[in-house]
Amino acid sequence: MENKNLVELKNIRKVFGKVIALDNVTFTAAKGEIHGLLGENGAGKSTLMNILYGLYSPNKGEIYIDGKKVRIDSPFDSIKIGIGMVHQISTLVPEFNAVENIILGTPKDKFKLPIKEERRKVKKIMEELGLTFPLDVKTKELPAGVKQKIEIIRALHKGAKLLILDEPTTSLVESEFRQLLKSLRALVKKGVTVIFITHKIKEIMESCDSVTVLRRGKVQDTIDKEQMTKEKLVKLMFMEKDIKVTESALPKVELPAIKRSKKPVCIVKNIEVKGKEKSKGLKNISFEVYGGEIFGVASVSGNGEKELASAMINPSLLSNGDILVNGESIKHLSTLSVFNKGVAYTPEDRIKEGILNDGSIKENVLLGHHTEKRFLEKNLFINWNEATKAARKTIKDYNVATPSEELAIRRLSGGNIQKVIMGRAFVSPTDLLITHNPTSGLDVLTVEFIFNKLVETRNNGGAVLCINEDLDELMIISDRIAVLHNGELKGIFQRSEFNKYKIGLLMIGG
Amino acid sequence: MTAITSFISQTMVYATVYTLTSLGIIIGGRTGIFNVSAEGILLASASGGFLTAYLTGSWLVGFIAGALIGMAFGFILAFVHETFKVNQFILGIILVIFGSGLSDLLYKIIVGVRLSAPQAPHVPAVTIPFLSKIPIISGILNQDVIIYFMYFAVIISYWFYYKTKVGLETRAIGENPKAADVVGVNVKRRRYLATIIGSALIGVAGAYLPIAITGTYSPDISAGRGFMAIGIAIFASWKPQRAILGGFLFAGIEVIAFQLKLISANIPYQFFLMLPFISVLIIMMIFKKQIEFPASVGKPYSRE
Numbered sequence: 001m002e003n004k005n006l007v008e009l010k011n012i013r014k015v016f017g018k019v020i021a022l023d024n025v026t027f028t029a030a031k032g033e034i035h036g037l038l039g040e041n042g043a044g045k046s047t048l049m050n051i052l053y054g055l056y057s058p059n060k061g062e063i064y065i066d067g068k069k070v071r072i073d074s075p076f077d078s079i080k081i082g083i084g085m086v087h088q089i090s091t092l093v094p095e096f097n098a099v100e101n102i103i104l105g106t107p108k109d110k111f112k113l114p115i116k117e118e119r120r121k122v123k124k125i126m127e128e129l130g131l132t133f134p135l136d137v138k139t140k141e142l143p144a145g146v147k148q149k150i151e152i153i154r155a156l157h158k159g160a161k162l163l164i165l166d167e168p169t170t171s172l173v174e175s176e177f178r179q180l181l182k183s184l185r186a187l188v189k190k191g192v193t194v195i196f197i198t199h200k201i202k203e204i205m206e207s208c209d210s211v212t213v214l215r216r217g218k219v220q221d222t223i224d225k226e227q228m229t230k231e232k233l234v235k236l237m238f239m240e241k242d243i244k245v246t247e248s249a250l251p252k253v254e255l256p257a258i259k260r261s262k263k264p265v266c267i268v269k270n271i272e273v274k275g276k277e278k279s280k281g282l283k284n285i286s287f288e289v290y291g292g293e294i295f296g297v298a299s300v301s302g303n304g305e306k307e308l309a310s311a312m313i314n315p316s317l318l319s320n321g322d323i324l325v326n327g328e329s330i331k332h333l334s335t336l337s338v339f340n341k342g343v344a345y346t347p348e349d350r351i352k353e354g355i356l357n358d359g360s361i362k363e364n365v366l367l368g369h370h371t372e373k374r375f376l377e378k379n380l381f382i383n384w385n386e387a388t389k390a391a392r393k394t395i396k397d398y399n400v401a402t403p404s405e406e407l408a409i410r411r412l413s414g415g416n417i418q419k420v421i422m423g424r425a426f427v428s429p430t431d432l433l434i435t436h437n438p439t440s441g442l443d444v445l446t447v448e449f450i451f452n453k454l455v456e457t458r459n460n461g462g463a464v465l466c467i468n469e470d471l472d473e474l475m476i477i478s479d480r481i482a483v484l485h486n487g488e489l490k491g492i493f494q495r496s497e498f499n500k501y502k503i504g505l506l507m508i509g510g
Numbered sequence: 511m512t513a514i515t516s517f518i519s520q521t522m523v524y525a526t527v528y529t530l531t532s533l534g535i536i537i538g539g540r541t542g543i544f545n546v547s548a549e550g551i552l553l554a555s556a557s558g559g560f561l562t563a564y565l566t567g568s569w570l571v572g573f574i575a576g577a578l579i580g581m582a583f584g585f586i587l588a589f590v591h592e593t594f595k596v597n598q599f600i601l602g603i604i605l606v607i608f609g610s611g612l613s614d615l616l617y618k619i620i621v622g623v624r625l626s627a628p629q630a631p632h633v634p635a636v637t638i639p640f641l642s643k644i645p646i647i648s649g650i651l652n653q654d655v656i657i658y659f660m661y662f663a664v665i666i667s668y669w670f671y672y673k674t675k676v677g678l679e680t681r682a683i684g685e686n687p688k689a690a691d692v693v694g695v696n697v698k699r700r701r702y703l704a705t706i707i708g709s710a711l712i713g714v715a716g717a718y719l720p721i722a723i724t725g726t727y728s729p730d731i732s733a734g735r736g737f738m739a740i741g742i743a744i745f746a747s748w749k750p751q752r753a754i755l756g757g758f759l760f761a762g763i764e765v766i767a768f769q770l771k772l773i774s775a776n777i778p779y780q781f782f783l784m785l786p787f788i789s790v791l792i793i794m795m796i797f798k799k800q801i802e803f804p805a806s807v808g809k810p811y812s813r814e
Contacts, residue, residue: 016814055692055813076694091692093685094805096678103675104682105693111674154693 005067006031006162006193007052012061014047014217021047022058023217029162034184034194036204036211040237040443043214045197046088049164053085054078065162079105084155085164090147094140098122101139102154125156128190129183144171144301145508152183156192163187164195169203171301173471173504181207201233201245213237238444250472251448253455255479255495261291263327265463266432271321273307273487280487282307285321287482287492289432294454294464296478298471300507304487305467306348309436312465313338313345325432339368344425346418348436348467354421355409362391362405365424372428394423399449415446422453433457436467451477471504485509515649520765521758522653523723526660527552529757530715531739533663534580536748537708540671540684541701542806543591546602547583549736550609551709552716555579557613559717560630560727561620569631573656573717580713583609584706592698595810606736614729627726656718660754663711667750680704684748684804687811697811712736734787741790747802763789 007029014022022044029035037045050056052063054072063070065081072078078085092101103118119135126132131153133146142150148168155163165184169177184194184207196208204211205228213220213236220236234245244252266289275281282304289295299305311317315331315338322331330338339345347353355364366387369375375390377383391405398419402412409417418438425433435454439447454464454477468474474481475498483490483506490506493499531548538545555576563572583605590596621628633654642648671677680700682690687697720727738760746752767785794801 053692074694074696075692076696079694085692087692091686091689093682093689095685096682100678101689104679104690105695106675107694110676113673113675113678158693 004030006065007195008064008067009048009052010062010064012048012051013059014044014051014056015059021217022051025061025214025217025219027212027219028222029193029195030210031193032188032191033209034188034196034207036208037195037197037214038199038201038204038211038233038237039214040199041441042216042443043199043237044217045199045214046166048214049085049166049195049197052078053083053164076105079158079160082159082161083164084152084158084160084162086148086151086155086166086168088166088170090139090144090151092139092147092150095138097138098133098135098150098153101150102157104154106158122153122157125153129153129156129186131183143508145176148172148180149183156187160192162193162195164197166197167199168196169198169200171469173300173507174501175505175510176508177203201230201237204228204233205230215239245444246472246476250476251444251451253448253451253476255294255455255477256459258292258459260293260479261461261463263290264288265291265326266465267324268312269322269324271311271323272319273304273311273317274319275304275307275487280304282311283487285484285487285489287489289463289465291431291461291463292458293479294458294466294477296474296481297465297467297484298474298481298503298507299467299469299484301469303485303507305436305469305484307487308484309345309348309434309467312434313343336368336371340372342429342431344430344433346421346425346433346435346438348440350414350418350421355417357410358408360406361395361400361402361409361412361420362387364409364420365391365394365405365427368424369427390427394420394427398423398453415442418442418446418450422450426457430457430462432463432465434465434467437469438466439468439470439473447473471500471507475500475503483507515646517765517769518646518649519653520768521761522650522657524761524764525754525757526657527715527718527723527735527757528739528742528760529664529754530660530711530718531736532742532746532753532757533667533750534708534710534712534715535739535743536746536750536753537667537711538584538587538705539743539748539807540680540804541697541704542684542687542804542809542811543588543701543705544598544602544808545584545587545705545708545712546599546740547587547605547609547709547736548712548739549732549734550602550606551580551583551712552609552719552732552736553613553730554583554609554616555713555716556719556731557616557727559713560720561616563630563717563721564628565620567631569633569721572630572721573714576713576717577710578713580709580711580716581706583713584709585702587709588702588705591810592701595812598808598810610730613727613731617727617729621727627728629725630721633722654722656714656722659714664750664754671750681804684806687806691811691813701811712739738786738790741794744801744803745790745793745797747800748804748807759793760786760790 005028009027012022012025025048039045051058054074054077063072070081099115099119099122102122131149133149139147198204210224212222215237246252268285268287271282271285273282314335315323315333322329325341325343330341366375375383375386388405395402395405400416400419438450458464479495480492482492483503485507535545535548558579559572559576562575563569587601590601591598635652635654636658638651642652671681679690679695683697683700691697719731742753742756742760746756764786767782771779771782
């Protein structure tokens, strides 16, 4: 009897410490389809697929491939039965080129290195799929989109009949997503089954034949293409909560028409920053940010956005140009003095750059404000009473879920940590907020909260510089968007001119 | 002429110790295990290897014992690190202290205190017909079998890392263990194997010190060479073919320092003992930019 389902996962349970990541999950994917796996961050999508791929071992449950029960203890087993997975974070060896990466782990000819022969095979698979990428360049030199192609080819080279893609669009722009979709369709025609993990409803609607929705480690439902509607998927993903979402399933916020300030709060004049290692740095960047506007900077990671964020708060990095805040040059100021000029900053990597991991919430709220008069006694000792007051206010205003301001900040969830960091920016009056990827990895409710705070700042006349990889997000909250590519400013768009395809293309240099 | 020949042959002898030890460290490091316990392994296998050779009367059995002691150390390092995720450097330092204590203890239990030190059996030299009779060249070729073993080990490791797929995979583990894991390479098993094989080579180098160089065991016989070998591994960017260069370089410096010590009466000899270490520091400073590191060296790996 021909089996319709390629994959069946039955009653999978997985516990990490005290957290139940997957609770009695049953999942099936039919042969030759693109099957979506939809859910918020932390819903358990990646965990489930990592179990199928053999990276995690489940506490309970069974796996059936083609109707036969299988035991998968490691990727070695899963590759053998034809499963391939492209992980969210690149799993290529950065020091190796594409061919070397692709032939890793193939069991034949362990004591030979038939590069030439394998190269030919790889080229053939590439041609069949219409994918092109350089084969002889170390993969650390290649952009994320290309690395992903290499990983797909790697899975096919190992004979994958089932291809799992974990959040494949994280670092892709619109046109690259289209291309990926085309390749996937070509694969499905050849009889490959695809499982597509994402938290974006729009992508599911556009690419999948059927979808399984996970929420907090439980399967909500599996539905076919015909029954898929945006409203239905939103409901399944978030259940009881009633949030308004946009086409791209992001929270909807309104930008009321307000008058921006006459003079810009921040003027960036022809700045240049020397790049480190492979980054090209920044070349001759100029823009202005006015009070009462959110100025978005769209940039694919590694195109100078890190240098821009760093230079804004640490002007000693500038090799040329000047930055003015409220008409005064900050070129020769230290980071702390820049903060004291009314600039606040929330970094991209909130754990590494944003907080003192073992410090309390109170200490973290004080950080950067610790030289301000009101937090000092006799200009020398810290006034902890004031610090406590400020911390409590932040916790209250920003809905930080914590029993006390004395709790070590590392014990908070990512969303709550971001709220503390955001709150810290407004402990003292702030004229200019510089925020870098403020919502990355946060669930929709927190994203909505952060969006509202940014818009509130704008509505109160503050200037916001929002550097973000996610163009969808920028299009929701920005008054203007500047595009950064290869360290150069490729254009500034007014809200009325926003066009996802056009801006996305500029982001990748098209 | 004899001075040059003797310089060359002495350098080769010490280069064998340095190269084998740093090669052992490199083999572990290529899978991400930074074996800083080399000094302890050298001492323990110097003592154990010497005593076995002395008691059995066979140099070969002595070297095998040295290698086995090394393997035991390597196993402990890999097991404790992989099972309990104990920091590799802390573990390594503990093993150094353990090895140095164990070496003296073994010697005192088995030999005790004697007026004349016991001597190890002689290691046979390899003689090549005709060539061995030419001056200078004979100094290069007429060497004991362990030196040839060292050349062999370097060539085999070079072939392994750069000419085989298993070698490519092993290098992948050192760069990004997750990358190797997701393509079905058993990271844990490779780490065990590499640490144990690497430590066996360090054990051979340890046994070489008393059996082939000094002829007998004395406390602190390794004299910091296990730590110098870490420097060589780093200087060599964790490449076997460069480790042998580093081995010869540092051996040469050591022999020169030793000769200088003999001829200069006015300078305290400690100054010359210090020279190899100072030169490591200087060489590291000069080559800082050229040095590459496998990205995962010293870091634990777990899937979840």
